[in-house]
Amino acid sequence: MARINLLPWRENLRKKRQRDFGIAALVSVLVVAVGCAAAHFYIEGMINHQKKRNSFLQKEIAQMDQKIKEIEELEKTKAKLIARMNVIQELQGSRPQVVHLFDELVETIPDGAFLTKLEQKGSGLTMDGRAQSNARVSAYMRNIEASAWLGNPSLKVISNKNENDEELSAFKLNAQQVSKAKDSEQDQGSKGKGGEG
Secondary structure (H helix, E strand, O other): OOOOOOHHHHHHHHHHHHHHHHHHHHHHHHHHHHHHHHHHHHHHHHHHHHHHHHHHHHHHHHHHHHHHHHHHHHHHHHHHHHHHHHHHHHHHHHHHHHHHHHHHHHHHOOOOEEEEEEEEEOOEEEEEEEEOOHHHHHHHHHHHHHOOOEEEEEEEEEEOOOOOOOOOEEEEEEEEEOOHHHHHHHHHHHHHHHHHO
16 A cells, blocks of 8 residues: 655645735734724824814904904993993083072072072082071071972071171071972873872
């Protein structure tokens, strides 16, 4: 019987399998390396794209912050202008009241009395003066009470003799300047309420 030596064939088969395994391993390593490189470049691209978006958003936010500051400055300027306009309107509205005040001061003061000092704080008036008698001061207070532009007289001080021993009574009284327009608005409001009831 003939003997067949299978060792060279087995050796060749083993070498072929080792070579195939090495090639497969090398191909796998290359595929993994290419995949990792592709993933790396893809992620780097996404990061760069996001950085560009973030930079764009930061620029837009900076521009919006600048616009907000400008709007705030405009609001401050607007508030100042409105305050000035209100002051001007109040001054325009009070111009006729000053004329009426001086007219009423002349019309309400009775004969035998005169003012030596007049102070105004807001709508409050403080009047210092001299009168021939206490009755003249009382008449002056009644005239103020009846006035359309003055009201709420309140006597603070009255003395019968002054430093020169003259026969004039010194007096000091307070009053309020009344706006006729406000009174007419209040009267209309009270009539409206009365009509509703």
